[in-house]
Amino acid sequence: MPSPAARWKDARAASWDRLPSAARPLAWLILSLVVLFIPFFDDVWMRMFFLVALYVTLGIGLNVVVGLAGLLDLGFVAFFALGAYLVAIFDSPVSPAVNGTVNYWVLLPAAVGVGALFGVLLGLPVLPLRGDYLAIVTLGFGEIVRILLLNMDNITRGSSGLYELEKPAVAGYRVDAVSEFYVMIVIAAFVAWFATARLRDSRVGRAWEAIREDEDVAAAMGINTVKYKLMAFATGASIGALGGAINAPFIDFVAPQSFTLQVSINVLALVIIGGMGSTQGVIAGALILVGVPEVLQFEETANLLEKLGWLRDGMNTAIDGLNGLSPMNLAKLPPADEWGEKLALYRFIVFGALLVAIMIVRPTGLFPSRRREMEFAQTSDAELPAGGTV
Amino acid sequence: MALLSLRGLVAGYGGITAIKGIDIDVDEGEIVTLIGSNGAGKSTTLRAISGLVRPRSGTVAFDGAAIDRLPVHEIVKAGISQVPEGRGIFHRLTVYENLQLGAFQRSDAGVASDYERVFALFPRLRERARQTAGTLSGGEQQMLSMGRALMARPRLLLLDEPSMGLSPILVDAIFATIRQIREQGATILLVEQNALMALEVADRAYVIESGLITLKGAGAELAKDDSVRRAYLGEA
Numbered sequence: 364m365p366s367p368a369a370r371w372k373d374a375r376a377a378s379w380d381r382l383p384s385a386a387r388p389l390a391w392l393i394l395s396l397v398v399l400f401i402p403f404f405d406d407v408w409m410r411m412f413f414l415v416a417l418y419v420t421l422g423i424g425l426n427v428v429v430g431l432a433g434l435l436d437l438g439f440v441a442f443f444a445l446g447a448y449l450v451a452i453f454d455s456p457v458s459p460a461v462n463g464t465v466n467y468w469v470l471l472p473a474a475v476g477v478g479a480l481f482g483v484l485l486g487l488p489v490l491p492l493r494g495d496y497l498a499i500v501t502l503g504f505g506e507i508v509r510i511l512l513l514n515m516d517n518i519t520r521g522s523s524g525l526y527e528l529e530k531p532a533v534a535g536y537r538v539d540a541v542s543e544f545y546v547m548i549v550i551a552a553f554v555a556w557f558a559t560a561r562l563r564d565s566r567v568g569r570a571w572e573a574i575r576e577d578e579d580v581a582a583a584m585g586i587n588t589v590k591y592k593l594m595a596f597a598t599g600a601s602i603g604a605l606g607g608a609i610n611a612p613f614i615d616f617v618a619p620q621s622f623t624l625q626v627s628i629n630v631l632a633l634v635i636i637g638g639m640g641s642t643q644g645v646i647a648g649a650l651i652l653v654g655v656p657e658v659l660q661f662e663e664t665a666n667l668l669e670k671l672g673w674l675r676d677g678m679n680t681a682i683d684g685l686n687g688l689s690p691m692n693l694a695k696l697p698p699a700d701e702w703g704e705k706l707a708l709y710r711f712i713v714f715g716a717l718l719v720a721i722m723i724v725r726p727t728g729l730f731p732s733r734r735r736e737m738e739f740a741q742t743s744d745a746e747l748p749a750g751g752t753v
Numbered sequence: 754m755a756l757l758s759l760r761g762l763v764a765g766y767g768g769i770t771a772i773k774g775i776d777i778d779v780d781e782g783e784i785v786t787l788i789g790s791n792g793a794g795k796s797t798t799l800r801a802i803s804g805l806v807r808p809r810s811g812t813v814a815f816d817g818a819a820i821d822r823l824p825v826h827e828i829v830k831a832g833i834s835q836v837p838e839g840r841g842i843f844h845r846l847t848v849y850e851n852l853q854l855g856a857f858q859r860s861d862a863g864v865a866s867d868y869e870r871v872f873a874l875f876p877r878l879r880e881r882a883r884q885t886a887g888t889l890s891g892g893e894q895q896m897l898s899m900g901r902a903l904m905a906r907p908r909l910l911l912l913d914e915p916s917m918g919l920s921p922i923l924v925d926a927i928f929a930t931i932r933q934i935r936e937q938g939a940t941i942l943l944v945e946q947n948a949l950m951a952l953e954v955a956d957r958a959y960v961i962e963s964g965l966i967t968l969k970g971a972g973a974e975l976a977k978d979d980s981v982r983r984a985y986l987g988e989a
Contacts, residue, residue, distance in 0.1 A: 566857065573843055573854050579805055580841035585829030585858035585905060 389642065393553055409541040411657040413548055413613065417606055418653045420552040421630045422637070422645035424602025427559050429631065430640035431568060432595035433575025435498040437627050438485065438505030442600040444512060444622035445481055446474040446607025451525035451617035452518060458525055460518040467531035471608050478604025479597040486596035490589060493578070505627050513619040524618025531612055544613040551609055555602045556642055562598065571595055629653070636721055638728025647729045651717065659710040668706065754817060756781045756940055757802070757833075757909055762811035764801040771797035773964040774811065777942075779909065784931070784941045786955035786972065788948040788985055794964040795944040796838050799911045802942070803835045804828045815909070830858050834907030838914055840898040844887030848878055851886050851897055855904030863906065870937075871900040874930055892923040899930065909940045916947045928954055948985035952976040960985075 396412075404412070421443060428436045452458050453465040489500050512519050519525065530537045531547070538544060562568050570591040573581035582588050611617050633652040637644025658664055679695045686692055697705060706713065721729065755778040765771040772794040779785045789795050800806040802813055804825040813821040820828050834855075843851050852871060856864045872879040875896040881889060886897055895915055902910055912931070916924040928950050935941060935954075945951035952958055955972035960981060968975065975981050 569850065569854055570857065572846060572850075573857075576843040576845060577841060580837055580843070581854075582825035583803060583805065583829065583835050583837060583841070584854045584901075585826045586854070587824070587826045589824075 389556070393549060396549070406541045407661060409545055411654060411661075413541060413545045414657060415649045415654045416545060416548040416552050417610055418630065418633060418649040419646050420548060420555050420606040420609075421603055422633050422649055423552065423555045423559055423642065424599045424606070425630050426599075426634050426640060426642075426645060427562070427571075427602070428595050428599035429634060431559075431563060431575065432571040432592060434592065434595060435494060436501045436596075436599065437498045437624070437631065438501035438503070438508070439599070439603055439630050440622050440624065440626040441485070441505045441508035442478045442481060442603030443607040443610075443626060444508055444619075445600075446478055446604030446609075447611040447617045447622075448512060448519060448525075448607075449474045449477055449604070450608045450611040451528055454529040454612070455525035455617070456527050457520065458518075459516075459520060464529045467529060467612065471531075471605070474604045474608035475601045478607075479601040481604075482597035482600025483593050485600070486593040490592060502624065502627070505622075505624060509619050509622050512622070519619070522618055522620060524616050526616045528612045528615050528617075538612075541613075544609070548606075548609050548613075551605055555605065559598065559602070560642070567591065567594065632718065636718060636728055638725075638731040641728070641730045644728050644730035651721075651729075652714065655717070656710040656714050659706050659713065664706065665704065755779060756816060757942065758814050759798070759802070760812045760814070762798070762801055762813065763809045764797055764806050764811075765809065766797075766806070770809070771964055772801065772961075775959075775961065775964070775966050777959055777966070779940060779942050781908075781940055782935075782938065783956045784935050784943060784954055784972075786943040786945055786951040786958045787961055788945055788951050788958060789961035790985070791946065793961045795961055796913055797964075798961070799835060799838075799913050799942070799944055802828075803833060803911060805835075826858065829905060829907075832908035833911065834902040834905040834909070835911040836898045836902045836913060836915060838917070840894050842886045842889075842894050842897050842901070845885055847883055848886050848889070848897055849882045851901050852878070852904050855901035856906075859905065864904070867904055867906060871903055874903070874933060875900050892919050892926070895919060895923075895927060896930075899927075899934075903934065903939075907939070909942065910934070912941060912943045914944060914946060916945060916950060924950060948981070949976070952981075 421439065424442075425436065425439050428434050428439075450467065450470045453461050453470055454467060456464075485501065485504055489497055492500055513521050515521075516523075530539055532538065538547060563571075570581065570586045573584060573586055574588055574591060578588055614621070629652060633648030634645060635648075636651060637646070637648030675696045675698070682693045682695050757777070757779040759775060759777040761774045761776065762772060763770060763774050775794075775798065777785070777787070777798070787795050787798060797806060801808050801821075804820070804823060804827075808821050811821070812819055815828075815831055815833060818831075820831055820833075823831070843854065846854070852868060856867065872882075877893055878896055878900055881893065886894065889897060899912070899915065915927050915931070919927065924947065931941065931943070931954055943951055943955060952972045952975055958970065958972045958975045959966050960968035960975065968978065968981065970978070
């Protein structure tokens with residue numbers, strides 16, 4: 364019979380290292396996604412899946428900052444831009460500042476490192492700020508970075524952007540097809556998820572959660588709040604930069620207009636919609652917020668909608684009737700084969716309505732962090748100190 | 754030499770000076786209480802010791818070394834642990850996680866047995882170890898807050914109004930625990946509005962009024978003092 368102390372130690376080790384078992388289902392899911400989607404979908408769909416996986420990666424990064432450490436960051440796009448530009452500046456033949464190209468596989472880790480560094484640089488001035496004040500300052504930071512990129516034309520070529528990037532090569536083979544980039548971003552998403560899950564279940568994660576709950580009390584527990592807040596910013600930022608560095612050679616056009624506040628808001632929205640602090644939530648959020656608007660502009664969607672021509676005819680008859688009764692003169696619905704196009708135009712209205720609906724029905728998000736529940740389920744009696752004689 | 758000594762401590766918030774130059778000593782193994790009415794500066798004194806409020810002037814020395822310019826987490830590391838006013842538990846974390854956080858800056862092997870020690874003092878916490886702390890009753894939250902502070906194995910424990918908002922039975926239980934903790938060799942600086950209970954348990958006491966120490970002496974002595982009885986013990 365081990366002593367209570369030894370059992371405690373075992374229990375703690377078990378609870379902080381239980382990741383592999385928790386990782387398995389998700390790993391299988393992601394692997395099966397990769398395997399399933401590559402052969403069966405054309406590039407239009409693969410592009411959508413790439414975008415979803417990209418936003419999953421970004422969401423995982425932002426989740427550390429917002430979900431775990433409770434720091435509301437509205438300037439996340441800055442790190443995404445940073446990673447993209449780092450690769451583009453060194454790998455684009457039109458780059459005015461750099462001649463020749465640097466191997467992509469050198470730039471990728473460099474982007475992660477520079478992202479972390481800039482995360483700390485953003486973190487330092489905002490250390491005393493909380494909540495809405497922090498949100499405003501980070502929002503400003505994101506805009507400053509975008510405007511800097513726009514105006515530093517001797518390095519970034521301003522709004523003309525950087526293009527024709529050197530494609531990443533693996534053992535002489537150049538990554539070019541959409542599906543290959545998709546595999547890259549899925550691997551990145553997996554790495555990001557694994558790293559943040561490890562951190563979350565370590566004492567670093569505990570410190571982040573304590574800071575999120577109450578920063579003063581966290582400090583009173585002996586937590587160096589400065590250090591852990593900067594760590595959260597750095598972790599999130601490096602994942603953002605990783606996403607940017609993979610996205611750059613894929614879209615092959617890096618320009619400031621791709622890095623607007625809209626990106627930060629999208630990432631934050633998918634984290635919140637999905638349920639803060641949960642990875643399944645980030646995946647669900649990205650599918651809804653990024654996937655659905657894309658699908659709405661697909662030809663397949665338009666074809667599907669065309670089959671609803673009878674509905675259009677019926678509604679137009681009704682509109683005719685209404686117009687006869689009142690001076691409103693309502694516009695008739697367009698021909699069914701234009702619906703897809705219209706839907707694509709109005710997709711943000713559709714999805715805005717979806718967001719409102721989700722937040723009303725499930726204010727905690729689709730998949731609220733299951734960490735707590737898991738902990739309840741997994742803290743077996745053996746993990747608790749011996750009961751009885753007290 | 755005293756374990757903790759405050760000299761001419763001045764601290765406050767913004768334009769308000771809550772404490773205006775106070776001297777307090779706490780010796781190793783003592784329970785010292787600081788009593789006074791609402792707004793007298795009791796909590797500010799504790800916050801100035803633990804670093805949550807920066808003293809404007811004066812010194813805080815702990816074990817002979819000045820700590821008044823150290824960051825909060827360094828002060829915890831030096832051996833001072835605080836049970837904050839209003840308990841300050843992490844509501845969305847479990848009881849167990851709250852205790853884990855209490856031992857955050859420790860890496861020694863004794864942490865494991867300290868869970869046992871805390872659970873022995875507060876058996877309720879063992880029963881509720883897996884619950885989120887927000888689901889505990891007020892008394893249980895107070896126990897958790899004290900247990901969490903003990904997880905740091907502090908040389909000095911700062912207790913800020915542990916009886917606040919608790920029923921008389923629970924107040925008795927909390928004070929019984931304070932005695933128990935002292936018997937285990939802890940040094941305690943206790944801030945209380947419940948002067949009667951505080952003076953009963955304390956070796957020595959200070960009375961603070963409008964940011965100044967107006968009286969000090971042995972706990973039992975002050976309990977007999979007429980002005981104290983009138984002002985704080987509800988006697989005419």
